[in-house]
Amino acid sequence: MDTDAVILAGGLSSRAGGFKLELLIGGKPLLARVIEVFLPICTNIIIVGGYSIERLYPLIEPYGDRVQLIWNKDYEKGMFSSVKTGIAEVKSPYFFLTPGDYPFLTTELCKELLKEIPGIVKPSTANRGGHPLLLPRQAAEEILPLEDSADLQQYLHTKKVKRFLIEDERLLLDIDTPEDYEEAKGKHRL
Template identity: 40%
Template sequence: MGRDGVILAAGLSSRAKAFKMLLSLKGKTVIENTIDNMLQFSERIIVVGGHKIELLQPVIEKYKNVELVFNENYEEGMFSSVKCGLKAVREDEFFFTPGDYPLISKDVYSKIISEQGDVIIPTYKGRKGHPILIKSKFIKEILEEGRYETLRDFINSKSPSFIEVNHKEILMDIDTIEDYEKALKNLGED
């Protein structure tokens, strides 16, 4: 069964006060860490850009199995970027994560793909995180105009499978500089 990945990198990064996708982490950028972790478990990855997409281009061009798509409606919010990315999915299922989850381990991806279900969500101590694995048969339904307001609305309409993982990184996004500093500290603890 083939699998694509969709990574969102279109947001304004307004809370981070910096273009967070290009912040340095483990000798690479945040977005490269997110891509590298997912790439081993996906045929190809679609990165959805918007705000400052020109800064992402040179980073994405280094990868042969990663495609950068432009969401011209990125200011409408995350769901517009989700839809933009889903239009490019070709495989039977896809991983989905915002680009600011750079610490998701390979172990988490392995656990998720070993699980059966239409929508699979990792949890840490009962809290839902990323990445989410979704069967592509739902793309048409998600894209249907006016049917869902958010990806969460779609997920809540299904019966997702939850898989508990012992990795708090599935909850660790980088929304603020404090989050970034916490991520750096977390890496120091490894």
């Protein structure tokens, strides 16, 4: 299946105490871990940068042409502006969408999500939704005209979303604070 991935990497990292996409988990930068989940299964990997975009270039450089970095000039408007910037570049019939701060995503999970199409698919556990989302390109066409003040959850509430149940709650862990980072490092050792 021809699939793209959109990884959101334009945030301010204001609560993380540093530029979180450079943080090391298991000796590898957080963004690199997320990129490598999608390399085996995606045709194009689109990174949406904003704040400190220059710090992303060395993180994506090892992946060559498979990964493209685009700039969201409106990153200060929030994550939804990065969603729209990234999905505007989608060319495949389906695409994954995730923030770049989920250290425990796996290629295996993404392959399982692909088995659930057609439709929108979202992993979840313990009544909590996670990432990556898997969406048809038609969703991009519906999201792009929405106001920047909207958000992805508002859009998803208008759609039938298939929940793919997962057992590993680590898959839902994102890194927003120094405490999250310490928790992720501890869980990586498990």
